[in-house]
Amino acid sequence: MMNYASGPPGTDTTPAVRAEHLTVVRGPRTVLRTLDFAVPRGQVTGLLGPSGCGKSTLMRAIVGTQAKVTGTVEVLGHPAGHPTLRTRIGYVTQAPSVYDDLTVRQNLDYFAAILHPGRSSADHRHEEVTRAIADVDLTSHADALAGNLSGGQRSRVSLAVALLGAPELLVLDEPTVGLDPVLRRDLWNLFHDLAATRGATLLISSHVMDEAERCHRLLLMREGQILADDTPDALRDRTGSETVELAFLTLVDEAIAAARTKESTR
Ligand SMILES: Nc1ncnc2c1ncn2[C@@H]1O[C@H](COP(=O)(O)OP(=O)(O)OP(=O)(O)O)[C@@H](O)[C@H]1O
Numbered sequence: 001m002m003n004y005a006s007g008p009p010g011t012d013t014t015p016a017v018r019a020e021h022l023t024v025v026r027g028p029r030t031v032l033r034t035l036d037f038a039v040p041r042g043q044v045t046g047l048l049g050p051s052g053c054g055k056s057t058l059m060r061a062i063v064g065t066q067a068k069v070t071g072t073v074e075v076l077g078h079p080a081g082h083p084t085l086r087t088r089i090g091y092v093t094q095a096p097s098v099y100d101d102l103t104v105r106q107n108l109d110y111f112a113a114i115l116h117p118g119r120s121s122a123d124h125r126h127e128e129v130t131r132a133i134a135d136v137d138l139t140s141h142a143d144a145l146a147g148n149l150s151g152g153q154r155s156r157v158s159l160a161v162a163l164l165g166a167p168e169l170l171v172l173d174e175p176t177v178g179l180d181p182v183l184r185r186d187l188w189n190l191f192h193d194l195a196a197t198r199g200a201t202l203l204i205s206s207h208v209m210d211e212a213e214r215c216h217r218l219l220l221m222r223e224g225q226i227l228a229d230d231t232p233d234a235l236r237d238r239t240g241s242e243t244v245e246l247a248f249l250t251l252v253d254e255a256i257a258a259a260r261t262k263e264s265t266r
Helices: 055-063 104-115 119-135 151-163 181-198 209-214 232-239 244-264
Strands: 017-026 029-039 044-048 069-075 089-092 169-173 201-206 217-222 225-230
Touching: 017 055, 029 055, 029 217, 029 225, 044 055, 044 181, 044 209, 055 069, 055 089, 055 169, 055 201, 089 151, 104 119, 104 151, 119 151, 151 169, 151 181, 169 181, 181 201, 181 209, 201 209, 209 244, 217 232, 217 244, 225 232, 225 244, 232 244
Parallel strands: 044 201, 044 217, 089 169, 169 201
Antiparallel strands: 017 029, 017 069, 217 225
């Protein structure tokens, strides 16, 4: 079995991601405001919040592709964007980045050749590509042109590319958008399998609150700030709510009430 972590799960207790006073400015707006949080290793952490709250921006800051970041963002023990992180992080954006004129397997072969160049790695590449295609349940479409796939299938090709090279950290921006319930369930099972058996850390964004229930931990965001950083159980208990969605709404109401109080005492 491939090992997705640098050691057996649980041996490294430092967080996979640690942010202190993380702030991002985009255009005229401060999109992320002094965020402090940690993402533990070997777990599935959900990044949830309404559209436009800053999830994609936060992910870009973590993978090192976001401009105008201040504060500290440490990823697998290095500053975000450090060259040694390139092969240790798998990142899937919301727009699938696949070549339409190549088959699924050819897409994967292309990226595998960048990760493991040379003839001596051919067998290893073949194994990795076959496994990544199976992981995302596209074996029966391996020889189909990517341009002929459905939207959900194309996004799974992108996910398969991110799984190549056995990354320790997977950053997935809304990976289940547009998928039917069966595929969503299968993908969440895959995410948990990657964490449990391969020791990978997964940071997964979604604005679908029922997906929050499937995560080990949650970062709940609103308007560029983190409302809560906790387990689903703790969030439900703390707010006396039956679901994470209701817990989130309670926290939003509390944040609005606190802002009003602050405003009126000025
Ligand atoms: N180039 C830009 N200039 C100014 N503001 C921007 C720019 N790009 C994004 N924003 C703003 O930054 C905020 C955060 O955007 P981001 O894409 O991170 O949100 P999100 O939570 O991922 O949203 P969604 O779930 O819809 O993808 C939004 O309010 C957006 O309008």
